[in-house]
Amino acid sequence: MLLVPLKNCTKPLSLGRMLQLTALHHIAIICSDYALSKKFYTQVLGFKPIKEIYRAERHSYKLDLELNGTYLIELFSFPDPPSRVTGPEACGLRHLAFAVVDIQNEVETLTNLGIKVEPIRVDEHTGKKFTFFSDPDELPIELYQI
Numbered sequence: 001m002l003l004v005p006l007k008n009c010t011k012p013l014s015l016g017r018m019l020q021l022t023a024l025h026h027i028a029i030i031c032s033d034y035a036l037s038k039k040f041y042t043q044v045l046g047f048k049p050i051k052e053i054y055r056a057e058r059h060s061y062k063l064d065l066e067l068n069g070t071y072l073i074e075l076f077s078f079p080d081p082p083s084r085v086t087g088p089e090a091c092g093l094r095h096l097a098f099a100v101v102d103i104q105n106e107v108e109t110l111t112n113l114g115i116k117v118e119p120i121r122v123d124e125h126t127g128k129k130f131t132f133f134s135d136p137d138e139l140p141i142e143l144y145q146i
Contacts, residue, residue: 026064027073027096029139034061034077036136041065041075044113045098045141067098084138095132095140103129103145 031037041047047065054061063075100106103120110117110133117133129145 024072026071027093028076029073029135030076030078030081031135032077032081032083032137034075037075037077038063040136041073044110044115047073093139095142097130097142097144099146100143101146103131103143106143107131 029037038049041063042049042065045067047067050064050066050071052061052063059079061075061077064071065073065075067073107117107120115133118131120129120131122129123144130142132140132142134140
C-alpha cells in the first residue's frame with residue numbers, strides 16, 4: 001500500500017479506496033466587478049443564469065450559471081477580494097477550458113467584441129486547435145476545438 005504525505009492531512013494518505021466521484025458539480029469564481037463579470041459570463045460566453053441571490057451579511061452576490069442545461073459556475077462578488085497572484089502558472093486553478101466546434105469563428109466573435117485573444121495553436125499531442133483569452137479578472141479561459 002502506497003503512503004502519500006499531504007500538507008493538510010494529520011497522517012500519511014493510504015492509497016487504498018478512492019472517493020466515488022460521479023462528476024464535476026460546479027466551479028466557483030470570485031470576481032472584482034460583479035456587473036462586468038455577470039455580463040461577460042452571460043452575454044459573451046453564453047451562460048444562462050439559474051438563480052441570483054444577494055447575501056446582505058456578506059455584502060456578496062452569488063449567481064448560479066448553466067451552459068446547455070448543465071449547472072457549471074457559481075459567480076461570487078465579495079468586497080475587495082485580493083487580485084490573482086500571477087498568470088496561469090500559479091499554484092491552484094490554472095484555467096477554464098470550453099469545447100467549441102469552430103475555433104476560428106469563436107476567435108472572430110471575441111475579437112469583434114474587443115476581447116484580446118492569443119493566436120490559435122495546435123496541441124502537439126492531439127492535433128486539436130486551441131487558444132486562450134481572459135475574463136474581466138484575468139482568469140485564463142481556453143477554447144479547445146473538438
